Amino acid sequence: MTMNKADFIKLLDHSVIEAAIARAESVTSGEIRVAVIHEPTDNPVARAKEIFVRMGMTKTKHRNAVLILVAPSSQTFAVIGDEGVHQKCGPSFWVDLAGTVTGSFKLGNYTAGLIEGINRAGSLLAAHFPREAGDANELPDAIIRP
16 A cells, blocks of 8 residues: 555654754755655656756755655655765765665654654765855755655
């Protein structure tokens, strides 16, 4: 049985997720976003790339934005990042981050899974992109609902 976006959105604790994004970004110049899409997708990575560009995530100062995309109707998700993240963090970043989210999602703990993924992304980004003096939040922390 697939879950629709409206039901999934209701299950998420938005304020807790947005606070987790703000906390994670407090130690890095990186930017983290979460998107929940309505339509099912058999290629969540391609859909995430489309949203990533459309939402201006390629325009961060250090090209170090990360997007966690969830497609509840097809029970899929993707984690992608900009070229700066790829260059500095390598492929293990994506495997580690996706594995963190997957475990909680399989148990139906969606808010917890996203928070764990956000926290992990923040830690990994901080190792390569520490927060700088005068760093500004370049992207909103709110959940994207394209």
